[in-house]
Amino acid sequence: MADKRRFDLFARLISERFHVPRVFDVAGGQGRLNEALTKLGHTVTTFDMRHKHLAVNYACREFTLGEPPETDLVVGMHPDGATRIIIEYAALHRLPFAVVPCCSDNSMPYNPWMRHLAQLARDKGFTSVEDHCLPMEGRARVVLGAFE
Template identity: 30%
Template sequence: MGDRNRAWEFADFIDRTFPHAGRIADVAGGHGELSYWLQELGHSPVVIEPRDVRLPRWIHRDLRKRAVREGHLARIERIVAPVEAVDLRGFSLVVGLHPDQATEPAVRAAVAYDLDFAVVPCCVFPMDGRTYTAQGWLEHLATLAPGSRIARLPISGANAVVWRRRSTPWTGGRLVSW
């Protein structure tokens, strides 16, 4: 899978690229490591995962320590369902770190709901059944959303991020600069 810091590095990329993202859909988020780091950076992530998996002990322990420190229970919300079955209204961003078969559905869902997105694909699972090279897969995903870009994370292994930030958002009646 690559670098042990991949979830932190991707969370940092998301925070820098989408600083005003509020509720974030972490598609195929598995155990919730990416969501943990997004929450640490001040965002509101929700793991969308079709398997009912639990947080690793170290994340659970850290959340309990924070609850004691801050006086309220800190938790990471989970939706046990595939992204195609989730109503994404109310989310501002769709992300996926090595989401395997959910990569293309995550991008398509973001486009359908007109949301920003960032995915780090690792495996090639096209919905059209075609064969793609790794680079061809990135390019295919980028063509699904006009204005998409490809960036690289400072990690080993699969490190390409296909992302799109729509136009500059309006917040509270004033223009927010990037």
């Protein structure tokens, strides 16, 4: 069973670490992270293919590298197969990112996948790459990347 606090905990971390107004929430499911970030004062657009979602700013489409960079930060909470594109998009547009991976998109075990993502961020030019753990049950490790 997933920890019901995960969206609020991740939103709080994002808000404390990145003092930015606009956020892209990639593979955001029903929009619960969007809802939590909006309560903290951010303007959020959630990208996902779900037709049933909360009443939040929602782009019902796949997120691609071609998305206009009308944001200050790219995030993902358990974004499954979109994890890598979050980092690649952020690097392409020199934006910070924060992602809580739940699984790899290539069947790699979890710990090697986390190391791979951190190395991918460094290889893409991020000057600050951190690993943070949210105080919750389940997949709680966050990879954060920024340009200093």
